[in-house]
Amino acid sequence: MLKLLHQYFEGVIKIRKFDLTIIGAGPIGLFAAHFAHLHGLKTVLFDSLSETGGQPQMLYPFKKIKDIPAYDSITGAKLIKNLQHKLTNEITILTNHKVKTVTKEDDYFVIDNLVASRSILIATGAGAFKPKELPLSMSENIKKRIHYFIKNPQDFAGQTVGVFGGGDSALDLALELANYANVKLIHRRNQFRGLESNVKKLKTLKNVEILTPYLPKKINLVDNHLDVNLKEMGEDNLTNIVLDHAVVAYGFKANNRFVKKWGIDLTGTQIKVNSSMQTNIPGIYAAGDVVTYAGRVPLIALGFGEAQIAITAIMRDLFPEKTLTIHSTSF
Ligand SMILES: Cc1cc2nc3c(=O)[nH]c(=O)nc-3n(C[C@H](O)[C@H](O)[C@H](O)COP(=O)(O)OP(=O)(O)OC[C@H]3O[C@@H](n4cnc5c(N)ncnc54)[C@H](O)[C@@H]3O)c2cc1C
Incomplete structure (x- = not known):
């Protein structure tokens, strides 16, 4: 030195x-x-x-x-x-x-x-x-549609966006995106960790669908859309949702x-x-x-x-x- x-x-x-x-x-x-x-x-x-x-x-x-x-x-x-x-x-x-x-x-x-x-x-x-990533295997083309930070919610105007997570960041992002896009909020528990008042607000919005208790299991790109396979927690039920983009708010390491x-x-x-x-x-x-x-x-x-x-x-x-x-x- x-x-x-x-x-x-x-x-x-x-x-x-x-x-x-x-x-x-x-x-x-x-x-x-x-x-x-x-x-x-x-x-x-x-x-x-x-x-x-x-x-x-x-x-x-x-x-x-x-x-x-x-x-x-x-x-x-x-x-x-x-x-x-x-x-x-x-x-x-x-x-x-x-x-x-x-x-x-x-x-x-x-x-x-x-x-x-x-x-x-x-x-x-x-x-x-570093953001905690969506723990699913996916191609580079799919990765381009998965976001960990959002700068301009307007970029998603008119699209369907899945928000994954149950804390304050997930709720804030869902509310902000709901001003411009259709939002599906997916959380693995029925209870959210974030502010109850924000959960209440989200429930009043027609363009927001809350999906709980679901865990994403598989993600594919089909006809230029994300096809996400969700599993109901504690059950064998599987359901599919179609998204243009996904925003992951699982927190940070x-x-x-x-x-x-x-x-x-x-x-x-x-x-x-x-x-x-x-x-x-x-x-x-x-x-x-x-x-x-x-x-x-x-x-x-x-x-x-x-x-x-x-x-x-x-x-x-x-x-x-x-x-x-x-x-x-x-x-
Ligand atoms: C959801 C949420 C809401 C909040 N609301 C409020 C509020 O209403 N009011 C309030 O006062 N506070 C609030 N806080 C807390 C507030 O954000 C923090 O107190 C504040 O960000 C701390 O600032 P900081 O600069 O110390 O650290 P940070 O904001 O964490 O910034 C640290 C920076 O250091 C960089 N860094 C780390 N390690 C290295 C390295 N080895 N080399 C180079 N760079 C490095 C990081 O990339 C980061 O940019 C909130 C926090 C959260 C998560």
Whole structure:
């Protein structure tokens, strides 16, 4: 590694140098990047997904969030759009990159042999999440009609869409799609895990059919449609439904245990921090859903505050000689 950094400083290889690396570009990472930029920190932001935004963007873009200060309500997608809008070109954003290694070399952390950074803020939320897939064998042509994230429900206008799942995301997606499409909601239990009020709303809609307790068993492409074979739970009954598209909302697999390899102390799957949001490793901070301490609640507004605490502490670490400006009106 020493050789790597020397090569960098000699200009042989192109590891780029930053004051701060933020790992995870969910709402907290995005806000932290903006706040760090206000403080003049040269910042790089990584995300494992192809786009930034974390849970609000990927899991509940249409849901109205009612507990973000100064907004009556704001959808997940709009909140993320606003946060993205605050990022200038001076912040380097690297998507489609799951950070795997962090090592220390002299005064720098080296991240995936790509970036040398004087400090790190981990904002990986619940971890790099991957959707739980529909556990059926299927051809590539069928896969093109199976969706795990939905951006524009209008894309499905006039079509028949199957939504698979029974949690809040499945119910939100079914309600949103029902504005444009015919929806069949398929869940393996009669009871839904998501909000009862949303189940009630769905039951009133004429273009929504609720199929419970059914489990998909087989999926074929017939005459350009998905032909899905459903089995009634606990019975031998089989039934067929025909769909144009299927949306799978079975949840996500994610964890943060990989940070253990970097020497970071965890409690369960979350990172322990002190009151400055510093981990057990000086120079590495964490904020947002990835952290744990007594009394913490997994809410966005709280994570924003944690990001401010962490960035302020990082400024003090990196520039002890500076008189720190706290209020943005003085930046
Ligand atoms: C259905 C639902 C509804 C919710 N409603 C509300 C609400 O009304 N109000 C509220 O305040 N909160 C709500 N929440 C909680 C809120 O979404 C979270 O508190 C918030 O998203 C946490 O933000 P974060 O940036 O810490 O993490 P996340 O949003 O999880 O973002 C983490 C990012 O890190 C990336 N990442 C992870 N590991 C790596 C890696 N190794 N390398 C690179 N990138 C990585 C991930 O891809 C992800 O983009 C809700 C959550 C859900 C699931």
